[in-house]
Amino acid sequence: MVYLRIILQYAAVLAVALSLNFLLPRIAPGEPIDFLLPEDVLAEMSPEDEARVMREFGLDKPILVQFGDYVAGVFSGDLGTSVSYGMPVWDIVFDRLPWTLLLMGWALAISAFLGSALGVMAARWRGGAFDVGSLVAIIFVGSAPPFWVAMLLITLFAANLGWLPSFGAAPLAAIPGSWEWIKGVGIRLIMPVTALALVQTANILLTARSAMQIAMGQDYVTFARAKGAGEGRVFRKHAFRNALLPIYTNVMIGIGNLVGGALVIETVFAYPGIGSLIVEGVGARDYNLLQGVFLLATLGVVIANLIADLGYPLLDPRARRA
C-alpha cells in the first residue's frame, strides 16, 4: 500500500512535469526561427517563408495540438526533430546521455563518500583543528561558483602544469573502446568531476556534520554510553546509523543540483553531455530538444527520489511503519 501511494504520487509529479516541460520553453521570449537563420536572411523572409520553416518542425500547429503531439510522442518514443540539429531528439539525447551519466555518477559517488566521511570526522572531532579546517575550506570551495572553480582548475592543471587536457570527453584520435581511449576518457573526467563534486561535497559535509552532532546529543546515545558502550561503538552503531537518513536524503537531492551544475561545467569543459545540450537548446529556443532533455532530467530526478523513498524503509525501520 505504501509503495502504491508512492508510485501514484510520482505519477502525478510526472504529469505536472510533462506539462511544465512543454510550457516553459514556449513561455520564454523568442522562437526557434529567431535563431535558425541569421538576421540578414530573416530580414527578407516573407511571412510565407517563415510559416514554411515553422511547418517543417510542426510549430505552426495550435498549441494544444502541439501538446497532444508531445504527450503522444513521450509514450510512443518519438520526441520529434530538433530544430537546431535537424536530427531526432532521442538520437541526440542518447548520444549525450552516457557522458553525463559518467560525469554525474562519479561526481555523485565522490561527493557522497567524501562529504559523508569528512562530515562525520568533523563531528567526531568537533571544535578541533580538523573540524575547523575542513569547515573553512569546504565553505570556501562550496561557495565558489562552479564555473570559477572549473576555470581555476583549467588554468592550474591544463595551462600551467600541463597535466590534464582542458576540454572534451574522449581523445579523437583513439579508437573507441581501446585502452588509449579509455585512458583518455578517464583523464578527461578528472577536472569536470572535481569541479562538479567539490560544490556538492560541501553540501553533504555540512549535512553529515550537523546530523552527526544532533545524533550524538540524543538520549539513546547517552543511554548507550550509560550502558558502558565504547565511544567508537556509540559513534558507529548508534549515532552514525541514525544520522544516515538526512545524509542519504541530501545525496539523493544532490542529483538535481548536479544536473544544474552540469550545465555550466559541461559548457566550460566542452564536455558533450546533457548539460551543454540544455544550454544549446535554450540558446536556440529549440522546443523539441528542450522538451526531450527536460523530460529526461525530470525522469532522472523523479527516479532518484523514488529510489530514495523506497530506500528509506531499508535504512530506517521506523519508515516501514509510517
Add this chain to the structure above:
Amino acid sequence: MNTRFLSLAAAMLLTMGHGAAAQDIRAGESGNAVPPAIFMSAEDHQGPVEAEELTLGMWVKAGNVTTYTIGNSWNDWVLWLMYDKLREPSPYVGKAEDWLATSIEQVSDDATVWEITLREGVTWHDGTEFTAEDVAFTFEYYREGPANRWTHHASSVPRMVGIEVLDKYKVRLTSEKPMPNFDRITATDLPIIQKAQWEGVEEPRSFTEIGIGTGPYKLVDYEADRYYRFEANEDYWRGVPTVKKLNLVMIKDPQTMFTALKTGEIDGAARPVPPELVLQWQNDPDLELISAPTLWGVWLDINVAREPFDDRDLRRAITMAIDPTPMLDRVVLGQGKSGASSWPHVDSFWTKPDLAAPNDPEGAKALLDELGYVDTDGDGVRETPEGEPLVWDLKIASNQPLFLRAAEIVGQQLGEIGVNVEVASMDPGALAELWRTREFDLRIADITPHGIADQDMLIILYRGDAGREMVVDEEKKAIVDRWLEAQTREERLRISYELQDYQTKYPNRVMLWYPESVFAYRWDSYDNYAPSAGYGIFHKYSFLPEEVREGTVDPLIMESN
C-alpha cells in the same frame, strides 16, 4: 608562417600602389580594396607546409554541414571545406577565379541571360561526375525550396526565371531582372549541391546524411556540436590538399579554447583572439598570430517601423550626433576600424571609397530645432511636435558585454542633443524576438560580411526594411528600382554608390565599428595558412597547394611594415 610568397606579393602590391589589384579591376568595379592581412608575432618561424593531421577548435555549431545547417559567417568556412562554387573565393573581394565553371558569359545585352560552361572531370565525393544537371538543380532547389542563407541568389536577388541545361557541361540561366554582377556575386557565393543527393529532400533542415560535395575535404564522421572529422579528397581537381586529416572540435568557451591552443591540444583556434591575449601572445614562441580581415561590423539599428523613426530627418540627426571614434578606442581598445566610414564595410570591394558618415552634433541640434523637436518643458529632453518626449530604449544582448559600453557612449552622445536613451541589456532570445516583431527603438548588433560586404545584400536589406517601414521612402525606392533595372556593372555600381550615400545620410543603421580579427595557430603543427578576406585564415584555401592559391588569398605583411 611561410610568408615568403605572400610577403613578396604584398610587397609588389604595396610598391605598385595596388597596381596588381588595379589590373584585375574591370570597368564598373570599385577601386576599394581589402587591406592586406598583418603578421603580428615577434618572430616568423618556418614550420611545416604540409601535415598528416590537424585539429582546429571551432565555436559555432555546424550541424551536419549542409547549406541548411550553416548560415553564419563564423562557420561557413566549414561548409567550404566540402563544397565548391562556380567561381571563388567570395563576393567580398575584387577578384574571382573560375572554379567549377571554366567560363561564365553574359549572353544578352540586358544582362538577364548568362551561360555557364562547367569544368569537365570534376567528381563528387561519392565518385560520380559533376555535370550541368547539378548546377541547374542547385538553382532550382534554392528557388523553390525552403529559404537559407544562399537561396536569395535564385529566388530574390536575382530571381531566376529560366534554368536550362544546354549540354552536359553547359547551363543557361535567365533572370527576371538584370544580373550584371552574376559572375562576381552569385557565382562566388552559391555552393553547388549534388542533384542525386538532394533531389526529393523536402525538409532539408532535417536531412541528416553526410553531405556530398566536390570540395577538397570529405566529411567522414561527425557528432553535431562535438566534432567533425574530414579527410582530404585525393581526387580534388585543384590538387591534393596539404593536410590529410582535418579534425574540428567544438569548444564554445573562449578561455577553454585558447587554453587548449596554448597547451597544444588543438593546432589552431578558429575564433578571434581577444585584444588582451594578442598582446600576451605576440612573443609566445609556440604560437603565431595573423590579423586577417573578416569584414564583420557592429551597428546601431534604428527601428524604422516605429515613430518617430519614420522621420528620415530625425534619423539624419541621430547619425550626425553619433561619433563612432571613441567607441573604437574605449570599447575595443583600438583593435579595429571606426564606423565613421559608414557602411557597407569600409574594406569591402563594393563600398564607395570616400563614403563617410557626418559627425556634427551642433548641426544635429539645429536640425532637430528646425524639425520641431524642441525641449518645451525645460527638462533637458526634447519633445516631438506632438509633445512626446524623445525617450528611447536602446537594447543590447546580455552576452555582448562590449555592446554595453558602446550603448553607454551612444546614450551619452544622444543625450548631448537632447535625447534621453535608456539602455537595457536583455537575454539574446528576448532581443531576437523584439527584433523580429520590431518592438524596440534602438539596438546594437553585429553584422556578418554577407550582410555588409556584398552589393546585392544592400538591396535585400532594403527590401527587409521596406516591408516594415511605416511610410514608403519614395526617394530610396526610386534608387533601388533603378539599381534593379541597371544592365551594366558600371551602372549598378554607380547607383549602388548613390544608395550608399543616401543610407549614410538618412540611415536605418549607423555603423559603430569594424572589429579587427586576430587568429592564432601553432606554427610547429602547420605553418601554411593564408588570409582570405571575409574568412580569416581558417578556410579551404589555406589547405590547397600553394601554387593554386594565388587567386583566392590575400597579401600578408609583417607588422613592422
